[in-house]
Amino acid sequence: MSGRQVLVHADAALLAQAAAARLITALVDAQSARGTAHAVLTGGRNGNALLAALAAHPARDAVDWAHVHLWWGDERYLPAGDPERNAVQAAAFLAAVRPLGARVHAMPADDGSSAEEGAVRYAAELAAAAGPGEPLPVFDVLLLGVGPDAHVASLFPGHPGVRQSGGTVLPVHDSPKPPPTRLSLTLPALNTARQAWLLAAGADKADAVALALTDPGPDTAPASAVAGTERTLWFLDEAAAGKLA
Template sequence: MSGERVLVHRDPALMAEAVAARLITAAVDAQAARGTAHLVLTGGRNGNALLAALAAHPARDAVDWARVELWWGDERYLPAGDPERNAVQAAAFLDAVRPLGARIHEMPADDGAPAEEAAARYAAELAAADPVFDVLLLGVGPDAHVASLFPGHPGIRETGSTVIAVHDSPKPPPTRISLSLPALRAARQVWLLAAGADKADAVALARTAPDPGTAPAGAVKGTEQTLWLLDEAAAGKLA
């Protein structure tokens, strides 16, 4: 592992623009090295801002989107089309790259099946593709959660599958699907996104408390690189 870096941007808008440019470069580099880029998307405030900036970025088409596989780190287990689903909130970005050939692997929507069955279907899709994620994006929550792995929640300790069902989430909606901690840790690069003063305590905790039970964000490292991509407010309590 090459260690961790902390990059601080002046404000959330500049952070989104800078991370979008960095992601374009990373995707191009992955394609040059391995042919296909496997990217894991994240939702939430910071993830959605990044994807909006990426969709509008003038260098977006430097990426050969027909050689990009887009995965999700987690999803709200809600019916298809529900506005709370990450994939729905990211529709502008997905609609921009889908016609360019990007292969989008959405996590299943709630069709009445138990969340465990939906998680197993996504795990099977991952197993069939057998990807090594080039860049895995994670938004850091105010409680230092990432994906749908919450401090003190049983999902953080589950290691038997790459994809898990999450029940009784402390953040609504209560039922979710998430990559497991081992799956997150298998990515080449992990990029942790946090902007806003409400994330400052979580960032400081995660940087000093790698125990996943206390601060899941601090327990996810890339095999090659880990980046903390912050704005000044989120970085405000770092030593």
């Protein structure tokens, strides 16, 4: 896959700090070029570690947060405030940047309506932030954690959602990883980002990383099918990179 770069750091903490520093630069560059920046956040241990490092970074406020839109690649379809929701786990980071004006677009929570309705609402929110007639804003940076099965967002190997070729947001039912109901950006939506950054740390990710980097296709390793239109970065620690040739 053209434009892909693999960056290996000594451990998970250094990975998070390095990615946070790069993200600050990427957002500042986007704002310099276009005035407003759009970033897609991810949860999980690596995504949350990156956000914690970003919140604490001394150069954090080099970003004009009043002109940043923060989106989510996926979310557990649980009631608002549930500690398993990605947006709740990112609360400390959001508390640091919201007062600076960051526009946070959390995915809908389970309020008794269906996940299908939640997907429609988030797709409409994305379209409202896009240019006329466009379904999505152009994401400057897309962050994705890579699961031990090589899933990204809530797109799982062999699961029907990974084959969806249209639309921007889909409901996910019977997820192989709990909870069973989720919302996720579609693979075509993920692949509109200028830069796609995939994060993996820990020996439990080594098999998934090695598999995905052989490009077996989305049904086998959804992570292998994600690419930025300008740049694709894989942020690994030494343990996650341990099975690369």
